Amino acid sequence: xxxxxxxxxxxxxxxxxxxxxxxxxxxxxxxxxxxxxxxxxxxxxxxxxxxxxxxxxxxxxxxxxxxxxxxxxxxxxxxxxxxxxxxxxxxxxxxxxxxxxxxxxxxxxxxxxxxxxxxxxxxxxxxxxxxxxxxxxxxxxxxxxxxxxxxxxxxxxxxxxxxxxxxxxxxxxxxxxxxxxxxxxxxxxxxxxxxxxxxxxxxxxxxxxxxxxxxxxxxxxxxxxxxxxxxxxxxxxxxxxxxxxxxxxxxxxxxxxxxxxxxxxxxxxxxxxxxxxxxxxxxxxxxxxxxxxxxxxxxxxxxxxxxxxxxxxxxxxxxxxxxxxxxxxxxxxxxxxxxxxxxxxxxxxxxxxxxxxxxxxxxxxxxxxxxxxxxxxxxxxxxxxxxxxxxxxxxxxxxxxxxxxxxxxxxxxxxxxxxxxx
Numbered sequence: 001x002x003x004x005x006x007x008x009x010x011x012x013x014x015x016x017x018x019x020x021x022x023x024x025x026x027x028x029x030x031x032x033x034x035x036x037x038x039x040x041x042x043x044x045x046x047x048x049x050x051x052x053x054x055x056x057x058x059x060x061x062x063x064x065x066x067x068x069x070x071x072x073x074x075x076x077x078x079x080x081x082x083x084x085x086x087x088x089x090x091x092x093x094x095x096x097x098x099x100x101x102x103x104x105x106x107x108x109x110x111x112x113x114x115x116x117x118x119x120x121x122x123x124x125x126x127x128x129x130x131x132x133x134x135x136x137x138x139x140x141x142x143x144x145x146x147x148x149x150x151x152x153x154x155x156x157x158x159x160x161x162x163x164x165x166x167x168x169x170x171x172x173x174x175x176x177x178x179x180x181x182x183x184x185x186x187x188x189x190x191x192x193x194x195x196x197x198x199x200x201x202x203x204x205x206x207x208x209x210x211x212x213x214x215x216x217x218x219x220x221x222x223x224x225x226x227x228x229x230x231x232x233x234x235x236x237x238x239x240x241x242x243x244x245x246x247x248x249x250x251x252x253x254x255x256x257x258x259x260x261x262x263x264x265x266x267x268x269x270x271x272x273x274x275x276x277x278x279x280x281x282x283x284x285x286x287x288x289x290x291x292x293x294x295x296x297x298x299x300x301x302x303x304x305x306x307x308x309x310x311x312x313x314x315x316x317x318x319x320x321x322x323x324x325x326x327x328x329x330x331x332x333x334x335x336x337x338x339x340x341x342x343x344x345x346x347x348x349x350x351x352x353x354x355x356x357x358x359x360x361x362x363x364x365x366x367x368x369x370x371x372x373x374x375x376x377x378x379x380x381x382x383x384x385x386x387x388x389x390x391x392x393x394x395x396x397x398x399x400x401x402x403x404x405x406x407x408x409x410x411x412x413x414x415x416x417x418x419x420x421x422x
Contacts, residue, residue, distance in 0.1 A: 019047040019393035022058045023374065026067035031074050031348040032363035035341060042072060044370040047392030052366060065374070065388075073344060073379055074364055075139025075371035075389065077351035078323035079314030080234070080260055080280065083130050083141050084123040084161065084169070086320045096122035097143075100150030113203065113215050115177060116223040117156030119145045120170045125163075129321050131400035134163050136324035137373040137386035142355055143170075144234070144319075145178050153185035153196060154178075154203065157223070160355045162371075164391035174356040176258070177227045180236040181246065182292045193242065197249070204228065204253055227255055232355070234258045234280075238292040240267040247275045258354060260314055263293040266300045269307035278354045279304055280314040283333040301346070302337030311342070312350045331380035343380055 021044050028037040030052075041056040042049060058064050087094035097119055102112035120143060143158030160174035180188075181196055189195040199215065206216045207224035216224065227233055233255045235246045243259060247268075250257035259265060262279040265272060272279060283301050288294040297303070301311050313329040315322065330343040338346075352362020361369050370393040377384040389396040409417045 019370075020045045020059075020062045021065060021370075021390070021393055022056060022062055023065045023067050023072055023372070024056075024058075025069060026072040026374070027069055028052065028364055029071055029073045029341075029344055029379075030364040031341075031345050032365050034365070039069070042364060042370075042372070044372075044390075044393040047370055047394070049364060049366050049368055049370050052364065067374060070387070071375040071377070071379055072364070073137075073373050073375065074348040074352075074362055075373055075391070076137045076326065076347045076379075077312065077362075078133055078138040078141035078163070079319055079326050080144035081141045081314075081323050082119075082144065082146070082320040083133065083163065083323060084125060084127045085119050085143055087124070087127055087129065089318070089321070098146035098148035098151060099156060100148040102150035111215055111217065111220075112150060113152045113154060113199075114217065114220055115152075115154050115156060115203070116217070116219040117145060118175070119143050119156060119158045120161075120175070123161060123169055125165050125167055125169050128401040129323075130163050130165075131397075132321070132402050133323040134389060134396055135386060135398050135400050135403070137327070137375070137379065137389060138323050139163055139371045139373070139389065139391060140171075140352075140357070140361065141323060142174070142176065142234075142351070147178075147180040147185060147188060147236075149187065151188065153180045153188040154200075154224075155180060160357055162391065164394070164396065171357060171360075176232040176234050176355065177224070178234045178236070182237050182239055182242050183290055184236070184292075197245070200249070228253055230254060230256060232256045232258060234260050236260045238263040238290075240264040240295065242292070243268050244271055247271055247277060250277075251275065261316070263296040263300070265309075266297060266303040266307075267295055269304050269309055272304070273308045278310045278312060278350065280312045280351075280354075281329070281333070282316045283313060283329045283336070283338075285316065298332065298336040301333035301343075305338055305342050310350050310354070311338070312346045312354060327380055327384075328382055331382065334380055340380065 023042045028040045043051040043056050082097040085096045099117045142160045145156035147153045147155040155178040159170040161169040202215050207221045238261045257277045259279045263285050265279045285296045286298045304311050313326050330347050334340050334343040349362040352358045372390045373386050374388045
């Protein structure tokens with residue numbers, strides 16, 4: 001109820017189109033070089049942070065939000081998800097994240113390898129799953145195409161998107177190519193890791209104009225070629241030996257590698273540091289549930305951080321509908337040795353820098369967009385809630401399908417819920 005009251009007061013204080021506000025007396029977690037600033041104010045004008053400091057004067061007409069010492073952070077990264085391209089996981093017609101041309105009728109001709117596949121165009125900013133996660137402080141995600149049976153382990157492309165309800169949500173310059181490797185992708189590569197590297201080498205040769213057997217279309221060759229000149233490629237891979245092979249391949253082919261998963265990444269921390277590679281971890285991975293993850297450890301993030309490797313977080317399993325639980329990954333990593341500030345950075349500045357948003361978002365700093373979250377307490381604690389989210393200084397609605405259902409069926413004391421009639 002406290003959360004609803006605060007949201008109502010903030011909504012009343014700020015008109016829908018407002019881009020100006022002053023957050024007074026907050027514990028400002030900048031996620032940048034300034035660290036944590038206690039008892040500081042943040043002035044936002046025109047959707048951009050204009051000043052940070054104690055006892056700032058509020059310009060005439062600018063609404064003031066009294067934080068009373070509560071934490072203020074940048075908006076959080078939801079991980080690699082299908083937010084906006086996956087509505088109901090069990091209803092295939094609402095899932096647009098994967099391409100499986102090889103599973104079509106025998107009349108289909110051509111290769112199932114389509115690196116030109118780009119999920120951005122299927123994004124629906126009004127997906128119910130977005131609202132559920134936005135009210136928990138998630139302001140941006142990276143759309144991750146899925147490698148499906150009948151498709152390729154080169155899953156396709158996706159960009160970082162803002163979750164503020166805009167149709168043109170994909171952020172220019174943030175597109176990445178996604179490649180799944182290891183045992184999870186063995187069914188798409190003839191049952192062998194060696195087959196994966198053979199096919200990748202062939203695809204690269206075709207993209208470079210070196211001939212081949214027609215693995216790629218003309219559009220596919222052009223798409224892959226763009227990543228051979230410093231493009232960002234996200235490799236879903238866990239086994240230490242496979243990570244080392246990815247780093248060597250990426251260096252040879254001119255790619256900027258991002259490791260997603262990385263359950264055994266701590267074993268090759270020095271190689272990851274030397275390659276300047278970012279690792280997006282699921283820090284709850286602790287059990288050897290397959291032969292790629294025998295060395296999984298709850299201390300994975302802490303060990304990588306100590307070695308100087310930049311760490312972020314993304315979930316396995318139901319990462320889309322439960323993107324908001326990424327805070328739990330950060331909190332768990334902190335509980336197992338990762339410094340608190342590094343845990344917050346892994347949800348904000350590290351993914352922003354990794355995917356090309358660092359000059360716009362991911363920190364609370366003068367000149368950056370005012371994508372902010374005011375919290376009831378420590379944002380890495382699961383009992384904490386987001387009291388208000390702002391995009392560019394504009395307050396987001398703090399209602400979702402879940403809050404609507406709660407209010408519909410929550411009975412007032414001594415009465416029936418309003419969804420029922422007597």
